[in-house]
Amino acid sequence: MRGHEFSIKDVKTVTFWLIVINIAVFIVDMLYSTAHPYAMPLRYSGSVSYADITGSGEYYRLVTAMFLHFGFMHLMYNMVALFALGFPLEESMGRLRFALTYLFAGIFGNVFVLRVEHFTGNYHYTAGASGAIIGLLGAFLVVTLNRHDGMEGLPLSRLILCILLVFVPTGEDVSIAGHFGGFLGGILIAAAISLLFPRRDRGKD
Numbered sequence: 001m002r003g004h005e006f007s008i009k010d011v012k013t014v015t016f017w018l019i020v021i022n023i024a025v026f027i028v029d030m031l032y033s034t035a036h037p038y039a040m041p042l043r044y045s046g047s048v049s050y051a052d053i054t055g056s057g058e059y060y061r062l063v064t065a066m067f068l069h070f071g072f073m074h075l076m077y078n079m080v081a082l083f084a085l086g087f088p089l090e091e092s093m094g095r096l097r098f099a100l101t102y103l104f105a106g107i108f109g110n111v112f113v114l115r116v117e118h119f120t121g122n123y124h125y126t127a128g129a130s131g132a133i134i135g136l137l138g139a140f141l142v143v144t145l146n147r148h149d150g151m152e153g154l155p156l157s158r159l160i161l162c163i164l165l166v167f168v169p170t171g172e173d174v175s176i177a178g179h180f181g182g183f184l185g186g187i188l189i190a191a192a193i194s195l196l197f198p199r200r201d202r203g204k205d
Contacts, residue, residue: 022129043125124175131182134180
């Protein structure tokens with residue numbers, strides 16, 4: 001996994017479009033809230049909500065919550081972390097494997113939140129990309145153990161930056177369950193992919 005500098009080629013990457021989608025959804029949410037001040041903001045109508053998912057069957061929230069954020073700083077921290085980690089990890093894993101890892105980790109983290117809330121009875125609206133990003137950290141560990149080259153391509157300083165960014169308080173409660181679940185999901189899916197679909201040619205997806 002080599003170091004990464006942004007270039008025009010990155011427009012074709014999954015990481016680039018994940019960042020674009022997250023920012024676009026945030027802008028739409030802000031515009032919607034301004035135009036409809038008495039309506040529920042998208043960041044709540046699409047976030048993880050135990051009652052709405054288990055009671056009303058709104059399972060789409062397990063996916064939509066990954067692209068919603070509770071404020072600009074919440075979004076910024078996550079996108080900087082995704083930028084720092086996503087590009088080099090995607091280059092190492094390949095687009096399809098990277099995309100599957102990101103989505104699986106995010107969904108797994110959100111499901112983990114539901115299970116924790118079920119047992120604790122402590123319910124919150126949960127949203128953000130951090131669960132999926134923490135999942136990428138878990139996948140990074142798997143890639144590093146498999147290839148013994150991860151730390152050479154991803155500087156320790158950048159790795160620490162990613163960890164700090166997704167755990168920095170942003171005025172909202174940090175979902176420890178979402179982070180832990182995402183991390184576990186990232187490890188599980190990356191390990192499964194490496195065992196079932198090992199990359200023989202790192203130049204192809």
